Amino acid sequence: MSQNYYQKEIETMSKEEMKKLQSEKIVKQVKHVYENVPYYKNLMDEKGVKPEDIKGIDDLHKLPFLSKADLRDAYPYGLLAKPLEDCVRIHSTSGTTGRRVVAFYTQHDVDLWEDCCARAIVAAGGTKKDVCQVAYGYGLFTGGAGLHGGSHKVGCLTLPMSSGNTDRQIQFMEDLQATILCCTPSYAAYIGESLKEQGYKPEDIPLKAGIFGAEPWTEEMRRGIEETLGIKAYDIYGLTETSGPGVAFECSEQTGMHVNEDHFYAEIIDPDTGEVLPEGSKGELVFTSLDKEAFPLLRYRTRDICVLSREKCSCGRTLVKMAKPMGRTDDMLIIRGVNVFPSQIETVLLKEGYEPNYQIVVDRVNNNDTFEVNVEMTPEKFTDKVSDILAMEKALANAMKIMLGINPQVHLVAPKSIARSEGKAVRVVDKRKLI
Amino acid sequence: MSIKQLTVFVENKQGAVIPITDILSENNINIRALSIAETQDFGILRLIVNDVVAAEKLLTEAGYLIKVTDVVGVKIGDAPGKLTEALKILSENKINLEYLYAFMARTERHAYVVLRVEDNDLAKRALTTSGFHIITEADVDKL
Numbered sequence: 001m002s003q004n005y006y007q008k009e010i011e012t013m014s015k016e017e018m019k020k021l022q023s024e025k026i027v028k029q030v031k032h033v034y035e036n037v038p039y040y041k042n043l044m045d046e047k048g049v050k051p052e053d054i055k056g057i058d059d060l061h062k063l064p065f066l067s068k069a070d071l072r073d074a075y076p077y078g079l080l081a082k083p084l085e086d087c088v089r090i091h092s093t094s095g096t097t098g099r100r101v102v103a104f105y106t107q108h109d110v111d112l113w114e115d116c117c118a119r120a121i122v123a124a125g126g127t128k129k130d131v132c133q134v135a136y137g138y139g140l141f142t143g144g145a146g147l148h149g150g151s152h153k154v155g156c157l158t159l160p161m162s163s164g165n166t167d168r169q170i171q172f173m174e175d176l177q178a179t180i181l182c183c184t185p186s187y188a189a190y191i192g193e194s195l196k197e198q199g200y201k202p203e204d205i206p207l208k209a210g211i212f213g214a215e216p217w218t219e220e221m222r223r224g225i226e227e228t229l230g231i232k233a234y235d236i237y238g239l240t241e242t243s244g245p246g247v248a249f250e251c252s253e254q255t256g257m258h259v260n261e262d263h264f265y266a267e268i269i270d271p272d273t274g275e276v277l278p279e280g281s282k283g284e285l286v287f288t289s290l291d292k293e294a295f296p297l298l299r300y301r302t303r304d305i306c307v308l309s310r311e312k313c314s315c316g317r318t319l320v321k322m323a324k325p326m327g328r329t330d331d332m333l334i335i336r337g338v339n340v341f342p343s344q345i346e347t348v349l350l351k352e353g354y355e356p357n358y359q360i361v362v363d364r365v366n367n368n369d370t371f372e373v374n375v376e377m378t379p380e381k382f383t384d385k386v387s388d389i390l391a392m393e394k395a396l397a398n399a400m401k402i403m404l405g406i407n408p409q410v411h412l413v414a415p416k417s418i419a420r421s422e423g424k425a426v427r428v429v430d431k432r433k434l435i
Numbered sequence: 436m437s438i439k440q441l442t443v444f445v446e447n448k449q450g451a452v453i454p455i456t457d458i459l460s461e462n463n464i465n466i467r468a469l470s471i472a473e474t475q476d477f478g479i480l481r482l483i484v485n486d487v488v489a490a491e492k493l494l495t496e497a498g499y500l501i502k503v504t505d506v507v508g509v510k511i512g513d514a515p516g517k518l519t520e521a522l523k524i525l526s527e528n529k530i531n532l533e534y535l536y537a538f539m540a541r542t543e544r545h546a547y548v549v550l551r552v553e554d555n556d557l558a559k560r561a562l563t564t565s566g567f568h569i570i571t572e573a574d575v576d577k578l
Binding site: 417 | 504
């Protein structure tokens with residue numbers, strides 16, 4: 001199979017050349033961050049590391065880590081490394097202050113991010129002759145903007161659909177003969193099911209490839225989507241903290257995602273000791289932004305459990321490969337592509353006058369995440385009127401939607417009815433079996 | 436002049452009401468009337484019993500969520516059209532009815548209706564003026 005690359009020189013660069021490139025970039029980047037981000041300068045000073053100590057990528061381990069807690073402490077401008085007048089865009093995760101990540105981009109940052117997404121599209125077989133339907137959400141979420149930009153760079157005809165309105169998605173797909181679909185895997189599966197219901201066979205659907213990410217999905221789900229849509233389905237990885245989708249992407253081999261390591265350097269660490277682990281070890285994935293200007297996170301702990309591999313890939317790319325994340329080191333859930341922390345649910349309950357006795361139940365039915373929250377009724381709230389209790393459930397669901405950006409189904413349940421193990425309530429029941 | 440209704444939050448699962456009626460029977464508390472409203476998630480059991488104070492205490496101790504509400508009990512002649520008559524009076528007086536349920540007395544040829552309205556006094560006045568008999572806690576004991 002002939003291979004196409006968006007930036008062949010980088011994507012097939014020898015390991016030594018890549019290391020040289022990364023080393024040049026990190027020396028500059030550390031200096032930039034040290035001089036412009038007092039928050040990180042303090043962390044380096046505390047650790048007794050000076051920019052001069054970083055002479056190349058092999059010295060990276062000397063630098064302090066950044067975590068979600070740092071992002072919280074520094075919100076919103078504390079990790080900004082460029083004057084706001086040089087920034088052209090922000091993107092943000094859902095959630096309230098503290099949990100919300102707001103990332104800043106200069107034009108240079110947008111460009112490199114879009115390059116990364118373009119590499120993913122080309123790796124999935126995309127060329128300027130393709131029609132690329134972007135059905136990720138547009139807006140603060142990075143999914144829509146990232147793939148949209150990547151699609152432009154490749155020169156595809158871009159359909160900026162955003163997510164939802166499935167009937168319209170299908171009409172455009174058919175009328176404009178879309179060949180590449182970008183969205184969350186669960187939405188791809190949903191579109192697939194809808195097409196099937198409307199009587200389409202895989203051969204009637206013009207699509208040839210899909211680029212799906214922003215939430216965990218299984219090999220089984222991949223096979224299902226590939227079958228119903230008659231396409232090859234490619235995984236893509238990213239997080240708002242680093243830029244968005246395109247930090248890593250899958251190639252024709254479909255055995256892990258190539259990390260765009262000329263921009264984002266990946267390490268695997270022991271989550272307990274922080275020690276860097278050798279290639280092939282399972283541990284926490286850490287990313288360093290090598291050349292982003294506005295929001296350059298150094299050694300950012302993703303909390304994703306992962307493995308890196310440098311085994312030769314049949315696609316010809318030499319970029320290091322990361323496995324699909326195998327879990328989390330914290331209690332974060334990804335539901336319908338949105339990051340959800342149980343503590344957010346707790347915050348809503350306390351604010352609305354409930355005890356923090358709840359249980360989150362997540363499942364995947366027909367390839368779509370279901371999200372239910374059981375909350376124990378309190379003596380103060382209890383009434384003899386059904387309509388009042390239903391209104392309470394609705395009000396709670398609304399408050400959670402405002403906090404999380406996605407709508408849960410809230411069930412008020414009897415006191416002490418939530419399962420407790422060893423006296424502690426079981427907060428999360430995830431039946432999706434994603435790992 | 437109002438009667439007390441006991442409301443119990445029950446889980447919507449098989450046999451959920453049994454432990455409640457068990458506790459009441461073990462303690463010699465008689466159920467005069469009952470109604471269950473259920474949703475997909477939960478049930479709301481409403482009871483008129485002969486000893487509200489004891490029932491509330493026992494069920495609360497057993498871990499149930501209990502709410503005691505004043506409701507209006509009205510005696511209705513055991514003949515077609517009598518209930519409509521009472522309901523029309525509420526409607527004419529713009530009294531919003533939340534729910535109702537009925538029960539029969541053991542001895543007399545009368546039905547009783549439990550009415551849950553926003554304003555008990557208003558409902559009682561309107562019904563009494565029209566000749567309806569409102570029952571009291573003492574009546575409940577004797578039924």
